[in-house]
Amino acid sequence: MSVALVVAVGALLTWVLWPEPESEPRAREYRDVTACLLTGASGVQSPEAAPIWSGMQDASVETLVKVQFLEVDGPQTAENAGTFLASLAQSRCDTVITVGDAPVAALQSIAPRFPNVRFVGIGGGASLDNVSVVEAGAPDDLRSVIRRLVTEMA
Incomplete structure (x- = not known):
């Protein structure tokens, strides 16, 4: 009986x-x-x-807004960038931020085709109904501006 008691106590302690x-x-x-x-x-x-992407990631952590990026592959022209920009607009992006000469240049021809998408050109472009322009600045300032912009989407 003492062996059974030791086994029972051992099993109970293990559990x-x-x-x-x-x-x-x-x-x-x-x-x-x-x-x-x-x-x-x-x-x-x-x-x-880099500061734009960091600001977007900061906002995503705070608000759970999804963020993604796409690089223009091939010739760095407005025409080529336009195909990538249209792809993002068609893939359920609520806001598309563009940075770089070719992506920003593509805004003028692509943005009017997607009136329900908000576009932001960093450092250039002309404001349209659905296009805002954010002036290029110090990296920390840009990061804060973009974090606030994406946070407002939430």
């Missing part, structure tokens, strides 16, 4: 002291709002795009 399983990481549930960035061939690593 009580057994570590809790680590909780499963929870998936982040994003809002149904997406901000997109169109850059030149250097992507988000370029000096002009």
Whole structure:
């Protein structure tokens, strides 16, 4: 009987002291709002795009707005960038931010075709009904401006 008691106590202690399983990481549930960035061939690593992308990511963490980026592949012309810009506008981006000469130049011909999408040109372009222009500035200032812009989408 004492062996049975020792086994029972051992089983009880094992059950009580057994570590809790680590909780499963929870998936982040994003809002149904997406901000997109169109850059030149250097992507988000370029000096002009890096603060924009950082500001978008900051806003995403705060508000759960989805953010994504796309690089213009091939010739860095307004015509070529226009195909990438139209692709973002058609892929459910609520706001498309453009940075770089070719992406910003493509705004004038593409933005009027997508009146329900908000476009932002960094450092150039002309304001249209659905296009805003943000002047290029110090990286920290740009990061703050873009974070605020994307946060307002939420």
